[in-house]
Amino acid sequence: MENSRMKRVGLPILSSLLAILFLSPLYIVFTNSFKTQKGIFLNVMSLPFGKYFSPGNYAEAFTQLDFIRSFFNSLLITVSSTIIIIIFASMAAWMMVRTKSKLSSFLFFLFASAxxxxxxxxxxPLIRLMGKLKLLNPFGLIFMYLGFGSSLSIILYHGFIKNIPKELEEAATLDGCNKFQVFWHIIFPLLKPITVxxxxxxxxxxxxxFLLPQLVINKHEWHTIPLKMFFFFGQFSKKWHLALAGLVIAxxxxxxxxxFAQKHIVKGVTDGSIK
Structure with a gap:
């Protein structure tokens, strides 16, 4: 009885403390984004009131970030890289699951080890090689994201595809579908939870x-939002009020x-982990 009472009282308290702990950085970022530089240095934890309240931080940060251009740069690179990773990782995982051979097992182990x-x-070495190939640009960056993002994606797809009955593919093959049609019309629609x-x-x-774009992108017109954020931190001064406002915008x-997509996360990870 005593243990159950402690659980009823202790668990909500512990949950509240953990919530405060994890949300405190967001509180610090958001409240200080409305302060002047001096207001931040005087008291980081205080609310932005009085003469230290500076809502104009957002307009100035928006302008200095060249937000429209850097936003579309980030959007283009993120969307393109994610789509390419999904296409290649899903096809590779499907072939590894359906091809029963030592080579298939070795390749899966290789991706997992990576x-x-x-x-x-x-x-x-990677940047030196990409420089020789003249790929230090957004296209080379997308190609490198494919390489670095494939390992985890293939592992997730691999576990999920194991739960799809092979009879569905055999029935589609009997109906005249080739491998390409079997994958895109039968298998890929079933991968929606793990794809999300x-x-x-x-x-x-x-x-x-931040790190990979900084190494690869060498022209200002190609800069993404994280790269633009770096310019708030100069050698002799750091514009914390603008950096925090820019961080909120980003x-x-x-x-x-x-x-919009969070409901699929737990289901996708759970289904993908089942063997």
Whole structure:
């Protein structure tokens, strides 16, 4: 009886404390985005009132970010990379599941092992190679995202496809479908839950990525939002009020995308983990 009472009282308290802990960075970012630089330095945790209240931060950050152009750069790279990853990863995982051979098992193990390789260990050789191939541009960046995003995507698709009955493909083949038609008309529509999960995971990672675009993109007109954010932090001054306002602006599109698709995340990950 005592244990059940402690659970009823303790769990809500613990949940509330964890919620406060995880939401506190968002509170700090949002409240300080409405303050002047001096207001931030005086008290980070206070609400933006009085002479330190500065709603104009958003308009100035929007202008300095060249938000329209950088937004479409980020959108183009994120959407293109995510779609290409979905196409290649889903087809590769399907063939690995349906092809029973040592080569198929080896390739799956190879993709899984690639997740253990830190990006920093291949960063400089990769950039040197892409430079020789004249691919230090958004197209080369999308190609590299395909390579780095395929491993996790293939693993998720691989586990999900194992639950799809092979009889569906055999019936479609008897009806005259070739492999291409079997995949796109029979298999791919059934992959919707895991496809949404893969798209969310990759879109959030690519949208927020800073290091790889910084290494690859060398023209200002190609800069994404994370790269533009870097210009708020100069050698001699840091414009925290504008950086935080820009950060809120940059988060809005991906938050909207996440809320529209969040119901598929748990289902997709759970189904994809079942063997």
């Amino acid at each position: 997740m253990l390789i830190p990006f920093q260990s291949v960063m400089l 999960t893969v798209s969310i995971l990759n879109a959030m990672w690519i949208w927020n990525d 988060m809005i599109p991906i938050i909207i995308f996440y809320f």
